[in-house]
Amino acid sequence: MMKYTDKTTGLTHFIVRLCYVLLAASVIAFPILMRASEEDFYYFVMLAGHGRYLIVPYYLVVPAGYVALICLDKILSNIKKDLVFDSRNIRLLNIITGCCLFAAAVGLVSYVVIALIYQSIETVFLLAAGEAFMALVVRVVRNVLKKAIVIKEENDLVV
Numbered sequence: 001m002m003k004y005t006d007k008t009t010g011l012t013h014f015i016v017r018l019c020y021v022l023l024a025a026s027v028i029a030f031p032i033l034m035r036a037s038e039e040d041f042y043y044f045v046m047l048a049g050h051g052r053y054l055i056v057p058y059y060l061v062v063p064a065g066y067v068a069l070i071c072l073d074k075i076l077s078n079i080k081k082d083l084v085f086d087s088r089n090i091r092l093l094n095i096i097t098g099c100c101l102f103a104a105a106v107g108l109v110s111y112v113v114i115a116l117i118y119q120s121i122e123t124v125f126l127l128a129a130g131e132a133f134m135a136l137v138v139r140v141v142r143n144v145l146k147k148a149i150v151i152k153e154e155n156d157l158v159v
Contacts, residue, residue: 093142100135
């Protein structure tokens with residue numbers, strides 16, 4: 001069996017692993033950025049102005065983000081090992097879908113709570129919608145891969 005050596009897969013794998021570090025850095029930086037004043041070079045209007053509303057939902061979805069990254073890492077490792085049409089990848093895509101849906105649910109609940117108790121922050125709703133859309137995209141990719149596995153197994157039986 002020939003080993004798959006696409007450079008974009010290696011680059012993607014590197015970026016996924018870099019995201020582990022960036023996600024950890026964001027967990028540390030969030031409270032710092034939240035307290036920034038307008039004079040600070042690292043001042044972000046949304047985090048400084050609305051961070052107190054966003055910090056709890058953000059920390060709630062960080063574990064789901066790590067689980068999704070681990071699953072992406074495993075899928076890319078499988079691709080490098082030529083295990084593309086493998087049911088393990090379907091399971092990993094299911095987990096990623098669940099992570100996206102969890103993040104979307106946290107975002108939607110957070111938006112409702114923030115809108116009712118404090119003030120409306122439309123960005124939280126938009127993020128929740130984006131997370132739900134990503135879950136949909138992952139689900140479509142999963143369905144395509146699942147069908148490809150069925151076709152491959154049928155072809156393997158013919159040969």
